[in-house]
Amino acid sequence: MRRLRTLTVVTVLALAGLTSLSGCKKSGDGKGELPPATGPGAPPLPDLPSFAAPGSAAGTGAPVGASETRTTGILAARDQVTVGARASGTIVELKVAEGATVKKNDVLFRLDSRTASLMRNQAATALKAAKLQEAAVQREYDRVKQLVEQNAMPRQTLDTLQSQLDGAKIGVAQAQDALRLAQQYIADATVRSPLDGVVVKKLMNVGEYATLMPPSPVLVIQDQSKLELRFRLPERALAVLSAKDAIRVTVPALGISRDATIQRLSPAVDPTTGTIELIALLDNADGALKPGLMAEVSIGGAAPAAPAPKA
Numbered sequence: 044m045r046r047l048r049t050l051t052v053v054t055v056l057a058l059a060g061l062t063s064l065s066g067c068k069k070s071g072d073g074k075g076e077l078p079p080a081t082g083p084g085a086p087p088l089p090d091l092p093s094f095a096a097p098g099s100a101a102g103t104g105a106p107v108g109a110s111e112t113r114t115t116g117i118l119a120a121r122d123q124v125t126v127g128a129r130a131s132g133t134i135v136e137l138k139v140a141e142g143a144t145v146k147k148n149d150v151l152f153r154l155d156s157r158t159a160s161l162m163r164n165q166a167a168t169a170l171k172a173a174k175l176q177e178a179a180v181q182r183e184y185d186r187v188k189q190l191v192e193q194n195a196m197p198r199q200t201l202d203t204l205q206s207q208l209d210g211a212k213i214g215v216a217q218a219q220d221a222l223r224l225a226q227q228y229i230a231d232a233t234v235r236s237p238l239d240g241v242v243v244k245k246l247m248n249v250g251e252y253a254t255l256m257p258p259s260p261v262l263v264i265q266d267q268s269k270l271e272l273r274f275r276l277p278e279r280a281l282a283v284l285s286a287k288d289a290i291r292v293t294v295p296a297l298g299i300s301r302d303a304t305i306q307r308l309s310p311a312v313d314p315t316t317g318t319i320e321l322i323a324l325l326d327n328a329d330g331a332l333k334p335g336l337m338a339e340v341s342i343g344g345a346a347p348a349a350p351a352p353k354a
Contacts, residue, residue, distance in 0.1 A: 112342040116274025118294075120265035120334045121324070122238060126151060127260050128253035129231035130159075139262070141245050145236045151262055152234050154253060159228035166225045170218035177211035184208050240264040241330075270325045270332055272303065274340050275318040281308070284342070290323055291341040294332060301325055 079085050128134075132154035139151055184204040190196040244263035253259035272292060276284070286305055293300045309320040323340075325332065 112276070112280075114274050114276060114340050116272045116323075116338050116340055118270045118272055118325070118332055118334050118336045118338055120267055121269045121271050122240070122266040123243075124237055124240075124264050125260045126234060126237070126262045126264060127258040128154060128255060129234060130154060130228055131252070131254045131256075132156070132158075132232060133252050134247060134249050134261070137245075137247075137249050139242050139245075141242055143242045144240075145242060145264065146239050147236055149236045150233060151236055154232040154234075156229050156232035159225060159232060163222065163225035163229060166218065166222035170215070170222050173211070173214040173218040177208070177215050180204065180208045180211045234261070236264060238264065238266055239268065240266040265334065267327055267330065267332075267334065270327050270334060271306075272323040272325055272338055272340070273320055274323075274338075275313075275316070275320050278312045278317050278319055280321075281312075281319060284308070284321070288342070292323070292325060293339045293341070294336050295339060296336055297331065299331060 134152055135155050136153040137151075138153075139145060139149075145151070184201070184207075187196055187201050187204055191198055191201045241264065242262055243265050245261075246263070247253060247259065247261045253261060284305065286307055288305045290303050290305060291300060292303050303323040303325045306322050306324045308322075312319045
């Protein structure tokens with residue numbers, strides 16, 4: 044009887060919950076409900092950049108002399124490297140600041156190399172001792188060899204000296220390796236720039252301890268002599284655009300317009316937006332353009348007028 048009452052109570056509560064949910068769905072004001080994916084009330088699809096083949100009206104293919112395609116893109120550095128320490132140690136000298144222009148092989152910073160210098164001196168001393176030992180064994184070997192040839196000493200003595208001479212030569216080779224390793228530690232304490240560029244970020248200061256593992260990033264350097272412009276167009280642009288096609292680039296923030304050419308097209312189309320990325324290369328020898336700036340792109344027809352530079 045108790046079990047029957049329990050089941051009856053559970054059934055009544057379940058039916059009451061379903062009735063409550065049904066009533067909320069019918070009488071609710073719609074708050075908290077997701078919009079439909081399609082049909083009335085569905086959110087609008089994102090706008091894609093308009094595209095018309097150069098020399099044709101947008102969407103028709105009819106020839107129009109001044110028609111053009113316009114979109115926007117972002118400028119980015121062609122090359123960027125994060126420079127870290129090649130050995131572990133305290134930074135004792137930082138020779139560049141943010142914004143500094145550097146050339147390839149310029150010294151960027153130095154680590155404390157006093158321990159490495161002591162290791163080098165110790166390795167050099169060990170090498171001298173190993174060479175002296177080799178020379179002593181070599182002289183004894185030559186002397187005994189003559190006696191063995193004259194049958195004045197047993198051959199076994201010469202064999203023993205041969206083993207000692209081989210061991211002495213190995214000792215010299217090990218000491219040479221230790222000296223080269225210490226010299227490499229000293230060389231690694233001085234870090235040089237791997238490319239021509241601009242220091243865009245300083246991540247560590249003098250007095251901080253940089254490690255080899257895990258690598259400690261110290262500086263970020265960008266090659267800004269040429270900038271990449273990345274922009275997107277609908278996938279139908281593949282039918283009429285290719286590498287080496289000319290474009291006109293305008294940077295509204297600076298009032299600068301420059302000609303460029305498409306360097307390459309992305310090997311894949313974004314299935315979400317139905318667009319493809321195009322990459323152009325802009326000369327920036329004067330350093331006027333900066334990575335991260337927005338640029339307007341004109342393909343075919345007249346280029347957009349560049350706004351006047353800010354005073």
